[in-house]
Amino acid sequence: MSRRNLQRYKRLLLAKRDELSAARDEAAALLPPAGDSEGDLMDRARADAEAELQTRVRQTDGRLLRAIEEALIRIRRGTFGVCEACKSPISKARLEAVPWTHLCRDCKERKHSTA
Numbered sequence: 001m002s003r004r005n006l007q008r009y010k011r012l013l014l015a016k017r018d019e020l021s022a023a024r025d026e027a028a029a030l031l032p033p034a035g036d037s038e039g040d041l042m043d044r045a046r047a048d049a050e051a052e053l054q055t056r057v058r059q060t061d062g063r064l065l066r067a068i069e070e071a072l073i074r075i076r077r078g079t080f081g082v083c084e085a086c087k088s089p090i091s092k093a094r095l096e097a098v099p100w101t102h103l104c105r106d107c108k109e110r111k112h113s114t115a
């Protein structure tokens with residue numbers, strides 16, 4: 001893969017990472033503030049909101065963020081765009097759609113993986 005293409009995918013990955021981080025910060029800002037004057041009710045509301053946020057971040061954004069970080073590492077190592085299972089180049093169309101993927105379409109379908 002050409003250096004120019006790699007730079008392009010790197011930009012895509014960084015943009016997506018920023019987007020996810022911003023969304024996470026936004027969600028965190030919606031949490032009620034931790035106050036000691038409102039008593040148990042507020043504490044419980046905050047605990048509930050935090051638990052919900054944590055679950056959501058862990059299940060969706062967290063997984064994607066990790067996949068993006070791993071893709072950035074592969075760019076640095078020079079293995080980006082190569083399927084980790086069969087070592088074939090991943091198609092350009094697939095990388096355009098999901099630049100953080102580490103599997104070609106065939107292997108993805110075989111593994112039923114989420115990446």
Ligand SMILES: [Zn+2]
Nearest residue numbers: 083086104107
């Ligand atoms: Zn493959």
